[in-house]
Amino acid sequence: MGIIAWILIGLIAGFIAKAIMPGKDPGGVIITILIGIAGGLLGGFLGKVIFGVDSIDGFFxxxxxxxxxIGSVILLALYRLVTGNRRHA
Known part of the structure; x- marks a missing residue:
């Protein structure tokens, strides 16, 4: 897949992860895209390691x-854990 496809998947997956886990997050759309892109990579890696499937085959x-x-939800939870205490500073 091309870089535009990864950005689009990242944007949508990041927004879905935020919808699944509502709440305030420090960061905006760029952080959402980055979490989504990294989440796609993490999800694909975990799918391959745990279940032996190639989960990142194509855009559709x-x-x-x-x-x-799934990867985005995991990373969003980790992101909230790491940045949760910094909001009150």
């Missing part, structure tokens, strides 16, 4: 989107 494959959203 359901497994690509599921992996991206």
């Amino acid at each position: 494959d359901l497994s690509t989107w599921i992996a991206a959203v």
